[in-house]
Amino acid sequence: xxxxxxxxxxxxxxxxxxxxxxxxxxxxxxxxxxxxxxxxxxxxxxxxxxxxxxxxxxxxxxxxxxxxxxxxxxxxxxxxxxxxxxxxxxxxxxxxxxxxxxxxxxxxxxxxxxxxxxxxxxxxxxxxxxxxxxxxxxxxxxxxxxxxxxxxxxxxxxxxxxxxxxxxxxxxxxxxxxxxxxxxxxxxxxxxxxxxxxxxxxxxxxxxxxxxxxxxxxxxxxxxxxxxxxxxxxxxxx
Amino acid sequence: xxxxxxxxxxxxxxxxxxxxxxxxxxxxxxxxxxxxxxxxxxxxxxxxxxxxxxxxxxxxxxxxxxxxxxxxxxxxxxxxxxxxxxxxxxxxxxxxxxxxxxxxxxxxxxxxxxxxxxxxxxxxxxxxxxxxxxxxxxxxxxxxxxxxxxxxxxxxxxxxxxxxxxxxxxxxxxxxxxxxxxxxxxxxxxxxxxxxxxxxxxxxxxxxxxxxxxxxxxxxxxxxxxxxxxxxxxxxxx
DNA sequence: TTCAAAACATGACAAATATCATGTTTCAGA
DNA sequence: TCTGAAACATGATATTTGTCATGTTTTGAA
Numbered sequence: 001x002x003x004x005x006x007x008x009x010x011x012x013x014x015x016x017x018x019x020x021x022x023x024x025x026x027x028x029x030x031x032x033x034x035x036x037x038x039x040x041x042x043x044x045x046x047x048x049x050x051x052x053x054x055x056x057x058x059x060x061x062x063x064x065x066x067x068x069x070x071x072x073x074x075x076x077x078x079x080x081x082x083x084x085x086x087x088x089x090x091x092x093x094x095x096x097x098x099x100x101x102x103x104x105x106x107x108x109x110x111x112x113x114x115x116x117x118x119x120x121x122x123x124x125x126x127x128x129x130x131x132x133x134x135x136x137x138x139x140x141x142x143x144x145x146x147x148x149x150x151x152x153x154x155x156x157x158x159x160x161x162x163x164x165x166x167x168x169x170x171x172x173x174x175x176x177x178x179x180x181x182x183x184x185x186x187x188x189x190x191x192x193x194x195x196x197x198x199x200x201x202x203x204x205x206x207x208x209x210x211x212x213x214x215x216x217x218x219x220x221x222x223x224x225x226x227x228x229x230x231x232x233x234x235x236x237x238x
Numbered sequence: 239x240x241x242x243x244x245x246x247x248x249x250x251x252x253x254x255x256x257x258x259x260x261x262x263x264x265x266x267x268x269x270x271x272x273x274x275x276x277x278x279x280x281x282x283x284x285x286x287x288x289x290x291x292x293x294x295x296x297x298x299x300x301x302x303x304x305x306x307x308x309x310x311x312x313x314x315x316x317x318x319x320x321x322x323x324x325x326x327x328x329x330x331x332x333x334x335x336x337x338x339x340x341x342x343x344x345x346x347x348x349x350x351x352x353x354x355x356x357x358x359x360x361x362x363x364x365x366x367x368x369x370x371x372x373x374x375x376x377x378x379x380x381x382x383x384x385x386x387x388x389x390x391x392x393x394x395x396x397x398x399x400x401x402x403x404x405x406x407x408x409x410x411x412x413x414x415x416x417x418x419x420x421x422x423x424x425x426x427x428x429x430x431x432x433x434x435x436x437x438x439x440x441x442x443x444x445x446x447x448x449x450x451x452x453x454x455x456x457x458x459x460x461x462x463x464x465x466x467x468x469x470x471x472x473x474x475x476x
Numbered sequence: 477t478t479c480a481a482a483a484c485a486t487g488a489c490a491a492a493t494a495t496c497a498t499g500t501t502t503c504a505g506a
Numbered sequence: 507t508c509t510g511a512a513a514c515a516t517g518a519t520a521t522t523t524g525t526c527a528t529g530t531t532t533t534g535a536a
Binding site for chain 1: 492493494495496502503
């Protein structure tokens with residue numbers, strides 16, 4: 001029996017996340033090209049996938065796990081600008097605009113992430129018009145949600161933003177088997193860095209939600225008890 | 239002499255903004271297709287170019303003028319999420335993602351805006367791989383600046399955000415002949431809706447900047463007197 | 477030119493939220 | 507299993523910023 005810890009990276013054909021990725025309808029031959037050139041790495045909490053200010057040399061693709069994309073200000077405070085899950089790609093924004101990374105990326109939990117060299121990615125883009133269209137759609141969706149967040153940050157109080165963040169997490173990462181507990185367990189600090197507020201404020205508001213029987217808390221696990229009230233608290237209308 | 243007010247729309251070949259637009263290197267024949275199918279309209283302050291929730295039927299292209307793209311919350315408060323100028327296209331985000339418009343667009347000053355039907359735009363996308371790449375780059379840039387704004391809204395006080403907004407306006411719309419006055423004259427309210435704060439707060443802070451000799455104010459015209467101090471006030475480091 | 481509406485301006489005050497301090501609990505590594 | 511560090515929690519307080527009120531100035535349309 002082998003001692004090596006290195007996780008086996010599946011062939012792209014067998015990738016559990018392929019069907020929900022941008023490569024879902026890529027012809028076998030093209031997929032082979034990716035598979036041949038790709039590398040893979042298991043990232044643990046505390047490691048970084050890439051750093052702001054460094055040059056992108058390829059595209060990351062999440063086999064399993066959950067990832068945060070974030071910025072850091074002078075005082076060291078994080079702001080999470082985007083989240084990603086299995087099947088999602090990372091680093092396409094900087095790769096396409098030909099710039100240095102403008103954010104950091106790090107796993108929220110142990111994550112297996114493949115790496116596709118930039119030359120391979122760009123040659124796929126050239127030959128596969130459909131792939132371009134998919135990238136454009138991802139960028140469009142990202143831009144839409146980013147602009148929604150700008151408006152929310154400007155116009156909504158923290159309480160509403162936190163409630164909305166819980167709903168977004170539910171939507172994005174899904175629920176556990178009990179159909180009520182969020183499928184992702186963020187620290188209070190990470191949650192604060194999503195919402196754009198102080199950690200203490202998130203702690204206080206979560207306690208309020210719990211007192212109001214809207215959620216239940218068990219460590220980092222958040223269970224939605226009263227979805228209707230949560231939607232009302234988020235004050236969503238569009 | 240003709241009485242009609244209708245402004246003559248130039249042929250795309252002669253469009254003053256073509257060289258700085260995504261169509262700058264399109265072959266003559268393709269440009270002819272656009273020109274043949276396009277319409278044009280002069281929009282004045284108070285009119286809308288498109289509305290959130292309506293279906294995009296084509297792409298807008300600014301011949302001259304300045305445009306704001308904004309959202310409105312329940313209480314009727316605007317948040318400006320993006321700005322545009324001559325040569326820029328509008329409405330590509332929703333068009334590409336195949337959704338209803340997620341924002342409003344309106345001119346900041348009298349603007350001549352052409353309209354390219356969606357079928358024409360999509361057929362250009364199919365045949366012209368270079369155009370796809372340009373759209374991707376625009377989306378990437380928009381996403382980058384949107385994510386920067388998210389971080390700023392979360393982490394920076396209003397004073398710094400306002401100073402940064404003035405620098406961004408300077409960069410984006412340029413300066414007048416005196417090399418100091420911003421090339422765009424926003425109302426205090428529009429400026430507040432860019433920064434994401436109350437109109438009164440913008441008025442107060444602009445007065446402070448004037449007292450500190452950083453800017454001079456003449457109606458809606460803002461003249462930058464001390465660029466260095468403005469950069470310091472914006473507290474930019476990246 | 478006039479006049480009403482919009483924009484600008486400023487003060488007083490209230491509300492939301494950050495910060496600081498302190499203590500407890502949880503968790504991961506030795 | 508132990509133990510130190512990180513995460514969680516809560517109170518007290520300070521600060522920022524929004525809101526409301528009021529008055530002035532500017533602007534654009536008749």
